[in-house]
Amino acid sequence: MADTKREIERKYESDDSGLPDLTGVGGVAAVLDKGLMELDATYYDTADERLADAALTLRRRTGGSDAGWHLKFPVGPGVRDEIRAPLSDTIPEEIAALVRSRVRDAELIPLVRLRSARDVRHLVDADGALLAEASVDAVTAERLGGGGGAAQWTEIEVELADDGDPAFLDLVEKRLRKAGVRRSKSPSKLARALEQTGGHRRRSRKKGEPAPMTAGDHVLAYLRAQRDVLVELDPAVRRDVPDSVHRMRVATRRARSTLRSFRSVLDRTVTDPIGVELKWLAGALGIDRDQEVMAERLTAALAALPPGLVTGPVHERLAAWSESRHGGAHAHVTGVLDSRRYLTLLDTLDGLLADPPLRKAAGKQPDKVIAKAVDKDLMTLSALVEQALGAPPGEERDVAVHEARKKAKRTRYAAEAATTALGKPARSLTKAMKNLTTLLGEHQDSVMTRLTLRELSAVAHAAGESAFTYGVLYGREEARAAQAEAELPGLWKEIGSGASV
Structure with missing residues (x-):
């Protein structure tokens, strides 16, 4: 070993x-x-x-x-x-x-x-x-x-x-x-x-490369950075380094979002199939990451409860659940990283960056082309947030909030890609989208945590254990989701007043 x-x-x-x-x-x-x-x-x-x-x-x-x-x-x-x-x-x-x-x-x-x-x-x-x-x-x-x-x-x-x-x-x-x-x-x-001894050394991509000029240059520079992160984090994910799965998954999502947001720059007939593979990789990484987030959230919530509200072997059951889930998830992720499908994806990204399928708009000045793409994402996000705000409480609102969260992430990544071209407006939008995704993420984490608590409660009940503590945690998660829903209108109003690039 x-x-x-x-x-x-x-x-x-x-x-x-x-x-x-x-x-x-x-x-x-x-x-x-x-x-x-x-x-x-x-x-x-x-x-x-x-x-x-x-x-x-x-x-x-x-x-x-x-x-x-x-x-x-x-x-x-x-x-x-x-x-x-x-x-x-x-x-x-x-x-x-x-x-x-x-x-x-x-x-x-x-x-x-x-x-x-x-x-x-x-x-x-x-x-x-x-x-x-x-x-x-x-x-x-x-x-x-x-x-x-x-x-x-x-x-x-x-x-x-x-x-x-x-x-x-x-x-x-x-x-x-x-x-x-x-x-x-x-x-x-x-x-x-x-x-x-006469061996050649390849030039590092980080040195001597011309500054991006066109819209295509900026988009490709951001996409290249995400490809580099995937390659660099691969060993850390295999070694189970803390937070490595999360960072690799974010890079995968950033790459996919870039291909989707800037279809005016890159030919979608070439990039859409790559987007499908990036979605697959993000999903595979998510098995481990989602479990990691859930375990951390439940552990912290349980630690915050007064001792009198903890009945039965809740700590032991949570620890066993976390360990078993993580071990299986990590083995699955390692298998994915060893797969031909994953290695082919890396080769395909290399090929895309070496010979990009640029459209006519790629050669234009970045301010208008990139700003237009980001604003288009922002308009779609606006409609989804309004839909979430108008949905009745319950499953329909949960689904609407989740859809708005996914679009907010895509808008955030598009704004990040636009930062070198558009400067302060793009940085401001990136910050605003980060605040929004944090709030919407809190809501989605609560939804998923409640599903997990139902499962744990059912297993505990079947084993003859008290399910009281799981119910207490469930109620607290409901309150956290309600708080996020209450804060959303004010945050969105604040963002909407100046959201544009």
């Missing part, structure tokens, strides 16, 4: 002088010599270096205390999450799955071999507790696959101990700088090896 380690480290250029004395820096009482390690790592990537382009590294390493497969994800400057799996001859499936959204059907091949002679020092405090590991690495890099070169260099690496204070690394760096040691220009050994 793979495990995860948060790695916080800094790399520095080194010469023959080695590691300066770090005794006394930030509480360092002693610098312990831990000997020399011989490390041998082979880095894998696609032939066109898709992992390196995303600052991901995948290696198989022998030697040292952590021999095995290592997959590193960037978290921030000098911070990476390292996923580790035991040593094997082939890439473990659990590791391969985490890069599948980028690799797709391409083959992962040995790209670079790095051999390092690592001279290790432990920086410890007065109690002998580890503060950081400092090492001097003599590195030999070899480009694999024929036609590549080789390179050699020496570097200093300082890695913070688990749960250490990152400020300690600032103190170490201050001492190193005084000794004439400077930060490495390369973020990783692999990046340096690629640069020095």
Whole structure:
């Protein structure tokens, strides 16, 4: 099984002088010599270096205390999450799955071999507790696959101990700088090896790309951003990182809404089938996300009840329901991400962005084209809100409010896409739509929570348990929905007075 380690480290250029004395820096009482390690790592990537382009590294390493497969994800400057799996001859499936959204059907091949002679020092405090590991690495890099070169260099690496204070690394760096040691220009050994052994590096899309000019440019830029989020969040969803499913689902909805709102820009005969697939993906992600929201809502509501209103094993039943639902939902989502249908969707989005089906309006100035599309969504939303306000209480109003909520989200995403083109009016509308969707979402969550409470109550009753607490929670959910309905007219009046781009 793979495990995860948060790695916080800094790399520095080194010469023959080695590691300066770090005794006394930030509480360092002693610098312990831990000997020399011989490390041998082979880095894998696609032939066109898709992992390196995303600052991901995948290696198989022998030697040292952590021999095995290592997959590193960037978290921030000098911070990476390292996923580790035991040593094997082939890439473990659990590791391969985490890069599948980028690799797709391409083959992962040995790209670079790095051999390092690592001279290790432990920086410890007065109690002998580890503060950081400092090492001097003599590195030999070899480009694999024929036609590549080789390179050699020496570097200093300082890695913070688990749960250490990152400020300690600032103190170490201050001492190193005084000794004439400077930060490495390369973020990783692999990046340096690629640069020095003749391997090409693809240009990042985030650099050197012209600013959007036409209506089509703006729409495609927003759509590209959502595609990037899908690909980037795929590993986090597989790892069950909190909030990752929600964020991925939102990106899916944003992409679909963009295709629907800007049909004057992109040919719908091409984009409508993609919209169908995005709707499918959002629905698949929703199984996990909806359960997550429901569990959080019910847990918080139960915790807010006075003890005297809690009868029977309600906490235990809720916990069991949540755990069983989440486990099944996460397994389903992982299966979806492994499916051919999902990978084909990612390929289709790539193809759309590479060769977009632009209509005539796409080449026009964005102010009128994009504003017209957003205002069209806003007009439809207005009719749905008025319908919800006029519907009688009960199921008919619940359905009407839900339809208005879905359209409010689409209008919000259209306004977001218009922000770079239209500026302040689009930002103001985005904020207004966010407030509206929050209120309508509270209403819909109450509707769904009451359905769940009915189910839990029936199961509890059948087991001979008291259903009283479920009834109390149901009544409170009714009150929350009624409060949302009471606030809607005032909020909509406030929005309607200035809603336009």
